[in-house]
Amino acid sequence: MVSTRPPDGTTDESVARSADALLVRVTRASAGRTAGILLCAAAAAAASLALPAMLGRTLDLLLESHPDAGRALAVTVALTAAEVALGAAVALLSGTVGARSTAWLRLRTVRRLLAAAPRDVSRFSPGDVATRLSVHATEAGAAPAGAAQIIAAVLAPVGALVALFVIDPWTGLAFVLGLPALGLLLRSFARHSSDSVSRYQRVQSLLATRLTDALGGARSIAAAGTVDEERARVLLPLGELGTEGRRMWSVHGSAMARSGVLMPLLITAVLAVGGFGLADGRISVGDLLAVSRYAALAAGLGSVAGPLGALVRGRTAARRVNALLTVPPLTHGRAELPPDGPGALELRGVGVAIDGAWVLRGVDLCVPGGQTVAVVGRSGSGKSTLGAVAGRLTDPDEGEVRLDGVPLGTVAADVLRREVGYAFERPHLQGATVGDAIASGAETAPAESVRAAARAAGADDFVRALPLGYATPLEEAPFSGGELQRLGLARAFAHAGRLMILDDATSSLDTATERRVDRALAHEVRAGTRVVIAHRLSTAARADLVVWLEGGRVRAVRTHAELWRDPGYRAVFGHGDTSGARGDR
Template sequence: MAYKRPRPSGTDAGGRVPTGGAHRLLRAAVRRSATRTAAILLCSVASAGAAVASPAVVGHTLDLLLDRHSDATSWVVLSAVLLTAEVLLDTAVALLTGVTNARSTAWLRTGALGRLLATSPDRASPLPPGDVATRLSVNATEAGTVPAAAAALTASLLGPAGAVIALLFIDVWVALAFLAGLPLLVVVLRAFARNSSDTVGRYQQIQSDIASRLLEALDGARTIAAAGTEDRERARILQPLAGLDREGRRMWRIHGRAVANSQVLLPLLTTAVLGVGGVRLAAGAISVGELLAASRYAALAAGMGALAGLLGAIVRGRSAAARLAVVQDLPAVRHGEGTLPHEGSGTVEMRGVTVVREGRTVLTDVHLVVPGGTTAAVVGRSGAGKSTLAAVAGLLTEPDEGCVLLDGVPLHSLARDRLRQEVAYAFERPVFLAGTVADAIASGARRASADEIRTAARAAGADGFVQLLPERYESPVVGAPLSGGELQRLGLARAFAHAGRLLILDDATSSLDTATERQVDRALAQEVRPGTRLVVAHRISSASRADLVIWLEGGRVRAVGRHRDLWQDPAYRSVFAASDVPSEAPAQPAPTPKQVPRAPVSADVVGGPAAGRAAR
């Protein structure tokens, strides 16, 4: 089956990456490395000047030596100085180029990584991990070469231009013999730049696709081994290689054609210069030294063929910068410098919240008030917008319309650290980075103390299995033999240790058995800092124990009320039909123990007029 190149995120309908972001990013990189780039340009210009002066000086030195002139020795010394200066300047250019490339790459990579971490997870999710890794590694490196390559290209034009001017001073006819072929060289270089751009972009995208497929396979290695599909998976990962081979061959054919054409054209021009120069020498119009200088200048002007290499580096860098700009242009979540009132119980209010992702409206005009100290369960069918509501409630993502307030303060006006100290999350599949179990629980806007770590672990039911690990809380968390339920309990422990006014559990108890879930519920009510709880629930048991239920349907709030009241609606009962047996829903669920006084729940107040009518 032929490989079909996928359309990556951030491309147009033709699969091309818009270059506007690339130009903006490269201009910023050039400005940031302006001092080093200027030094490269100056050294390159000085080297080009020495290279342009050298043939004239050497030619004149030859004429003086042939005439046995007394000044010949000083001109020999000057020739040696020019040649030495050219070598030293070229060495300085190479050193400065390496430093500039490294620092430009580091700046581009750091900036893109910072923007990736600053954006909301759902904004970054369309970019596969392998694609992101390629953009931040290979593409950043290629884009980082552009400032130095641009300076070198500018300087490289000066040498041949100076050589042509010097030919005009030596003899007009000799210069015209060279200039006659330049239009053909310009056509060759323009065609090279135009044809290279598209094929380089496709080559880079296929590289990213292969990396993405490989990371997917590594992530699902156990499933692949269990299914015995290693050969099929290997074929899937390597399927794009045919496209990579095709684009790579096309790219090098374009480059090779440009180099070959220039390598054929320029020697012909050099030969023409020597032929015309010989005729002019025979006519007595130029001297032997001037003929030698003309031949050297012709060779120097022929260096325009080397521009194809620099031009190719800039084309690849621009294409890479366009891919990197997709990451750089991810919108960062807004944060202010504000703080929350000293006294507050965690009242959450949503005013006209609408969220649109990938062209689809996920939440529509949500008006909601969850009183402080309330445990609210968010229920609904798959795709109803439950996780998006949970993400918006704690500013993991920004709404496209409307705003969210915590104790009367808009979330986007709060300082990032202050917000994260007051809003804690636990997820269905918690992720732990390198470090110990204690580090995994303690990590957050502030580092939890040893006592807080143990207390949170006990509340989440994690202390028992942690004590069985070889080094207990100092055991490395990555690679520890933990089940899915145990990992979830560690995630809950991390959230409990950092619980503030608002604690959001996004299906964070799905892997727990019923007994452990009830233990966690009791600890949540009695051992964790009091505040508002927003629980994305799929089980009837979770909804029945909540103070109120937020029922989502198609991205809208259909109703808000107590579980016992909503249970009278067959449509509400059908939400749980696929995940729970009816016997789990008690006719009169017991209220959850409360740590702080709670305001009476009114459907009209909590869910707005429409939700209140639906609840009634």
């Protein structure tokens, strides 16, 4: 479920202020082009304001057969051309500003998410993140141009209203009498549009979240025969999405319809007053033509509803994008690790809380350098969380983690990622080719290291069997779950530093391949300390030490043979007696 409540310690007002501040930064990022929109819009407004007066003047001169009529007509044509050209420039700049602002938002949001701790990012589902980065970032990116267009949309009507008062104050007064109704209309539109847009965007994210979850579990759904039920679950929010969409566009359509009625009435009233002025001799025929044109321009205030709606949608979308930008990044120091350190790992009073519940609490652990340590425990005991804080994928909420005596929080980012390697149950590969995927890391591994790591991980045989071997494009090489794990292990082996953490990284391997990987890890891979999040008995049996977690706390740190005497430890692996322990060793 996608949460719509603001984070703890915030209010709706503070969230709105933060989103507005984000839009200000977005506007500054394209300040030059936004200023260009305003300048072109101001020039277009000036041309449109000068055009009715010039039209009226030209008409009077033509009626009088004045010799300056031709020159006046040429000026009128020039003003018309300028208005069209400047309008086109505004449209072009608006599209450019929207595209650049959207790119600016997406780039900074992705950078923030990649710099944050995985546990902080995980509170947003993949579908929700995708929706915020695609649809909502686009709408927020259009807000600066929308604001500029609102200003541009107001310039000409305000100038036209002034011109009405200059030509005949009674025509200006006739138009002003209708402005309170227009103000109430726009105010109601902005308020109701903001509410409906917010609900619509929330349901968008919910629908994307359910679809992403279903795609990720497609095999399980097919195997369980629950395709119809899952389809119904995914599509269930469509009804609410349709309702909110109709409500959103109903608000927009209602505002446009009301303004479409109000503006012609105002124009009619102005023309009626102007007609009486012509009959009384206060204005000329050309002035009446100018009055009709200025009345139409002043009625353009009603068209503000369009860009105002875009600005409302952008401001609401900015809140959702800003929620991603407020995820706290992991900050790094500048400290170096001691040269040739053995990889001694120490956790002092470490505690980690997720959603208010302690996953780890009071963990004190000293792992000598160069040893292989298996972390075991029942599901939910905090094994993966311990692996995350050990290599500083996340920071503990209390306590401290040290590597070779240096607090991890003070270590420079490049040093940390060069010296601490990870392999996961579901590795994410990146790079143009299979070889690039293994070589990618804080430093690009050389080709000989890539092949040696692949051999150690049991991946060399199937990689060389590919059409282009290690040069095979990654997207053209379908891999099984076990093959992906071996490639993930190969990448970790190719970048082995003083600490390597394997988080269930051999779960999809067969027993023979797992033993081969274990032997390579012990004898071929130049890694200092190895922390293995273990679920298999054989993995724990081959480790130098076993860290037994229970309820987020360390219950014991001993060898597997010593712990095997404890029935509680045997129960972790589903064993009720000691038979088979020696064989698994």
